[in-house]
Amino acid sequence: MLKPKKNVAAASLLCLSLVVSACSNNGDGNQANPSNDKAANSQTTGDEANTSAGNATSEADPQFGKYEPGIELTTVRVIDELKFASGETIDSNQWTRTLEERLGIKVKNNWVVKKDQGQEKMNVTLASGDLPDIFGVNATQLKQLAEAGEIYDLTELYEKYASPLVKEFAEATTNGLAASTFDGKLMAFPAGNATIDNAPILWIRKDWLTKLSLPEPKTMDDVIRIADAFTNQDPDGNGKKDSYGLALNKTLFWTNGGGSFGILEGFMNGYHAYPQSWIKDPGGNLVYGSIQPEMKTALAKLQEMYKNGLIDKEFGVKDEVKEAELASAGRLGMGYGQMWNTLFPLTDSRKNDPAADWQAYPIVSVDSTSASPQTPASSISNYYVVRKDAEHPEALFKMLNLFGELQFDPKTPKEVWQQHSKVDGIEVWQYFPFAVGRPDKNLTIHHNVVAALENKDASALNPEELDAYNNSLAMQEGTGDATNWSYDKVFGKAGSFSVIDKYVTEKLIKSSEYYAAPTATMTDKNATLLKMELETFTKIIMGASVDEFDKFVSDWKKLGGDQITDEVNSWNATK
Amino acid sequence: MVERLTWSRKAFIAFNYTFLTIVSLMCIIPLVHVLAISFSSSEAAAAGYVKLWPVDWTLSSYEYVAGQAAFLKSMLVTVQRVALGVTINMLITVLIAYPLSKETSVFRPRTFYAWIFVITILFNGGLIPTYMIVKYTGIMDTIWALVLPTAVPVFNVILMLNFFRNLPKELEEAAFIDGAGQWTTLWRVYIPLSMPSLATVTLFAIVGHWNAWFDGLIFMNTPDHYPLQSYLQTIIIRQDFSAMASADLDSLTQISDRTAKAAQIFLGALPILIVYPFLQRFFVSGIVLGSVKE
Structure with a gap:
C-alpha cells in the first residue's frame, strides 16, 4: 500500500514542477521583451530609409506611386455579412485587382471573421504576438499596442504620404486624430464618423398626433402630455387602453453598447442632464454627467410617468428588439432614439400598419434654454495601425489614398466609382480592407437629396445619393413601400437628418469631453460602476425613493468614481 | 398497492409530478416558441404576436435557409467534425481506459x-x-483544430475505466487461458460487454462536438470553415451599434429577420433531437454502471 502513495506524491510533485517552471518561463519571456522591442525599433527606423530608397517608383509619387516590383502585405479582416458575385472571393475581387494594378500591393488576409467575434479574435491575435503588417483595432487595443511599443510611429508618414482628401477625412472625425496621438506621436489613422450621426432624436407617430389633434412638441411638458394622451386617449382606436406613451428599453442608454431605440439620452438632455458623458462644470473641470443634480429631476419625472402607466411596465427586462415589438404591434407612439431607427427597428411597425408614420423631431427642453443633444466623444470604427517592424509602413497611406480617390474624388469617372462601390446590389466597397469615408457623409447625402428633390434634378447625385433620392421620390409620388419609407424618414426632406442639420447649424451638440482610451481605474472599475448606475436608475424609475440617487452619487464617488474623475482631469490638463 | 399509500407519500408523489412537469415545460416551451416563430410571417414575429402557435403560417423562412449557402456549408463542417471527432474520441477513450482499468x-x-x-x-x-x-502545431484553420485539442475526453475515460473495472475478472482470465492477448481481450470481450456504457459516452462525445462553438470562432480563419454553432452564434448575437460605420446603414434593414434565425436555430438543434431518444435508453444504465465500483 505504501508504494502507490509514494507514486502519487511523486507524480503530483512532477506535475507541480511543470506548472511552476511554465510560469517562470512566462515571466522571463515578458521581462525579455522590452529590450527586444527597443532593439527592433531602432532597427526599423534605420530600415525605413533603405526600403524607401529601394522602391524608387513608389517614392517618385509618395501618395499614389506604384511599387515596382510589387510587395505583399498581411492584414486581418473583420467583416459584415458580405455578398460576392460568382468567382469573386474576399481574397480575389475587384479591389484586390485594382490594388495590384495601381499600387503593386498584394494583401494577404491572415484571418477573416464576422463582426460580432472581431474583438475576441483580435484580442487572441494581439496576445499571442502574431501581428499582421497593417490592421484595424479599437481604442483600448490601440492604447495597449502603443504603450507596449508594438506599433509604428506614423507622424512623419502621415504628413508625407497621406493625400489631402484622406487628411481631410481624418481631421473631420470628431476627436479622431487626438485620440490616435500618444506622447505627441500619431500612432494610428482614425477612420470613422463625425459624432453628429449619434445625436439623440425624438421619434413620434405623427399619425397619432394628428388623430388626437395634438401639437408638435415644443417643451418637455408637451412630450409628457403627448405620452399621456398616447396612453389614455386610445390613439389606435381599438377601445382598449393598451398603448404606451414612451418607449424604454432595459439598457436605458445607448452609450456603452446599449440599444438604439427606447433610450433616455434625449429625455435627460431636455433636463440639461448628460448621462454617461463627461461635461465641463462652470469651473472648467470635467465632471461625470450621471451624478449631476439635473439627473435626479429627470429621474423623478420618469418615475411619475412610469407610475401613471406611460411607460411599459416590463421595460426592465426588454431589450430594444423586444420593446420595439410594442411599436410593431401598434401599441407604442413615441421614443427617443438614433437617426436610423426607422431602418431598424421601426420598419416592422410600418410593415404591419402602413398608416404608421414615425417622424423625427428635435429634442426639446424643460425651460427657455434650448436642449443640447449629447453625443459620444468620438465615433471611430477603426484605428488603422502598422506593426513596428513592417517593411512598408507607408503602404497604409497609399491604400487609403487610393480608396479615397476611387470612392470620393469627384474626378473619378462614374463607371469606375460604380465598379468599386456597388454592383448589382452587392456592396463591393466593403471588400477593401482599409476603408475610409467622409465622416459627415450622411448629412451631405441629406443636403444633396433635398436639393435634388426641390429642383427635380438628380443628375448631380452620386449613385449612393441617387438610391436615397429614389426612395424619397417614391414616397413623394405615393408609391413607396415600407423600405422606401424608412429611408425617406432618414435622408428625406423631413428625415432625421433634417433634425441633425438643425442641431449642427444651431451649434447645439454637446460631445463628451473625454475622448482618450479608458483610464486605468476605468478599466478596473467602470463596469461595476455602470452596473450600479443602471440598477439604481432602473429602481428609481420603477418606484424606489428618488433619494436613492444621492446614495448612488456618494457610492459612485467612493467606489472609484473620484479616482476616475481625477484621472480624467489630469488627462484634460495635459492634452 | 394503492390503498397502502400514506398521505405524505401521496403528497410527495403529487409534488414530484408537478415539479418535474414544470421543469419539463420550462425546457420545452422555448423550443416550441422558436419553432412557432420559424413558421410565422416576419411581420407577426416582429410584433410579438407569436406565442406557441404559428401566426400567418408560412414556410418562407425555411425556403430562405435552404438557399443560404453559409448555413449548409457550416452544417457540413459540423457533420465532418462530429464524424471525425467522435471516432477519435471513442478510440482514444477505449485505448486509455482499458490499461488504466488494470490493477497496479x-x-x-x-x-x-x-x-x-x-x-x-x-x-x-x-x-x-x-x-x-x-x-x-500548424493545424490552424483546418478541421483538425476542432477535433485534436479535445481528442482526450478525460471525464469519459473515467466513466469507461470504472465500467471496465466492474466487469468480472473471471472473463478476462478465461480469455487469457484460451490464448487471447490484451488486444483480443479488449476487442472481443470488453468492448462487446460495454455497449451501454459506450453508447452513453458516444452520446456525450456527439453532443459535445455538436454544441461546441467557441473553438470554431478562435481557430478558424474564415467564416467558410465555421462549424454550425459558430455560424449560428454570428447570426444570433446582436450587433454592437456603438462602433457602427455610417455606411452600414443598409445592413440595419436586415437585422430584424427573426423568423429566419428561428428556423436556423431549430434546424441546428434537430439532429441532436433525433439522435437523443435512440441513445437515451442506454443513458441511465450506462452512467450508473460506470459509477459503481466493486
Whole structure:
C-alpha cells in the first residue's frame, strides 16, 4: 500500500514542477521583451530609409506611386455579412485587382471573421504576438499596442504620404486624430464618423398626433402630455387602453453598447442632464454627467410617468428588439432614439400598419434654454495601425489614398466609382480592407437629396445619393413601400437628418469631453460602476425613493468614481 | 398497492409530478416558441404576436435557409467534425481506459498516468496558450483544430475505466487461458460487454462536438470553415451599434429577420433531437454502471 502513495506524491510533485517552471518561463519571456522591442525599433527606423530608397517608383509619387516590383502585405479582416458575385472571393475581387494594378500591393488576409467575434479574435491575435503588417483595432487595443511599443510611429508618414482628401477625412472625425496621438506621436489613422450621426432624436407617430389633434412638441411638458394622451386617449382606436406613451428599453442608454431605440439620452438632455458623458462644470473641470443634480429631476419625472402607466411596465427586462415589438404591434407612439431607427427597428411597425408614420423631431427642453443633444466623444470604427517592424509602413497611406480617390474624388469617372462601390446590389466597397469615408457623409447625402428633390434634378447625385433620392421620390409620388419609407424618414426632406442639420447649424451638440482610451481605474472599475448606475436608475424609475440617487452619487464617488474623475482631469490638463 | 399509500407519500408523489412537469415545460416551451416563430410571417414575429402557435403560417423562412449557402456549408463542417471527432474520441477513450482499468500490480505506472489525466481536469492551459499551441502545431484553420485539442475526453475515460473495472475478472482470465492477448481481450470481450456504457459516452462525445462553438470562432480563419454553432452564434448575437460605420446603414434593414434565425436555430438543434431518444435508453444504465465500483 505504501508504494502507490509514494507514486502519487511523486507524480503530483512532477506535475507541480511543470506548472511552476511554465510560469517562470512566462515571466522571463515578458521581462525579455522590452529590450527586444527597443532593439527592433531602432532597427526599423534605420530600415525605413533603405526600403524607401529601394522602391524608387513608389517614392517618385509618395501618395499614389506604384511599387515596382510589387510587395505583399498581411492584414486581418473583420467583416459584415458580405455578398460576392460568382468567382469573386474576399481574397480575389475587384479591389484586390485594382490594388495590384495601381499600387503593386498584394494583401494577404491572415484571418477573416464576422463582426460580432472581431474583438475576441483580435484580442487572441494581439496576445499571442502574431501581428499582421497593417490592421484595424479599437481604442483600448490601440492604447495597449502603443504603450507596449508594438506599433509604428506614423507622424512623419502621415504628413508625407497621406493625400489631402484622406487628411481631410481624418481631421473631420470628431476627436479622431487626438485620440490616435500618444506622447505627441500619431500612432494610428482614425477612420470613422463625425459624432453628429449619434445625436439623440425624438421619434413620434405623427399619425397619432394628428388623430388626437395634438401639437408638435415644443417643451418637455408637451412630450409628457403627448405620452399621456398616447396612453389614455386610445390613439389606435381599438377601445382598449393598451398603448404606451414612451418607449424604454432595459439598457436605458445607448452609450456603452446599449440599444438604439427606447433610450433616455434625449429625455435627460431636455433636463440639461448628460448621462454617461463627461461635461465641463462652470469651473472648467470635467465632471461625470450621471451624478449631476439635473439627473435626479429627470429621474423623478420618469418615475411619475412610469407610475401613471406611460411607460411599459416590463421595460426592465426588454431589450430594444423586444420593446420595439410594442411599436410593431401598434401599441407604442413615441421614443427617443438614433437617426436610423426607422431602418431598424421601426420598419416592422410600418410593415404591419402602413398608416404608421414615425417622424423625427428635435429634442426639446424643460425651460427657455434650448436642449443640447449629447453625443459620444468620438465615433471611430477603426484605428488603422502598422506593426513596428513592417517593411512598408507607408503602404497604409497609399491604400487609403487610393480608396479615397476611387470612392470620393469627384474626378473619378462614374463607371469606375460604380465598379468599386456597388454592383448589382452587392456592396463591393466593403471588400477593401482599409476603408475610409467622409465622416459627415450622411448629412451631405441629406443636403444633396433635398436639393435634388426641390429642383427635380438628380443628375448631380452620386449613385449612393441617387438610391436615397429614389426612395424619397417614391414616397413623394405615393408609391413607396415600407423600405422606401424608412429611408425617406432618414435622408428625406423631413428625415432625421433634417433634425441633425438643425442641431449642427444651431451649434447645439454637446460631445463628451473625454475622448482618450479608458483610464486605468476605468478599466478596473467602470463596469461595476455602470452596473450600479443602471440598477439604481432602473429602481428609481420603477418606484424606489428618488433619494436613492444621492446614495448612488456618494457610492459612485467612493467606489472609484473620484479616482476616475481625477484621472480624467489630469488627462484634460495635459492634452 | 394503492390503498397502502400514506398521505405524505401521496403528497410527495403529487409534488414530484408537478415539479418535474414544470421543469419539463420550462425546457420545452422555448423550443416550441422558436419553432412557432420559424413558421410565422416576419411581420407577426416582429410584433410579438407569436406565442406557441404559428401566426400567418408560412414556410418562407425555411425556403430562405435552404438557399443560404453559409448555413449548409457550416452544417457540413459540423457533420465532418462530429464524424471525425467522435471516432477519435471513442478510440482514444477505449485505448486509455482499458490499461488504466488494470490493477497496479499488472500495470505498474498506472497511478502516474491516471494522475496526468486527472491533472488536465483540474487545470487547463487557458485560452492564449491553447491558441498558440494550435497555431504552432500548424493545424490552424483546418478541421483538425476542432477535433485534436479535445481528442482526450478525460471525464469519459473515467466513466469507461470504472465500467471496465466492474466487469468480472473471471472473463478476462478465461480469455487469457484460451490464448487471447490484451488486444483480443479488449476487442472481443470488453468492448462487446460495454455497449451501454459506450453508447452513453458516444452520446456525450456527439453532443459535445455538436454544441461546441467557441473553438470554431478562435481557430478558424474564415467564416467558410465555421462549424454550425459558430455560424449560428454570428447570426444570433446582436450587433454592437456603438462602433457602427455610417455606411452600414443598409445592413440595419436586415437585422430584424427573426423568423429566419428561428428556423436556423431549430434546424441546428434537430439532429441532436433525433439522435437523443435512440441513445437515451442506454443513458441511465450506462452512467450508473460506470459509477459503481466493486
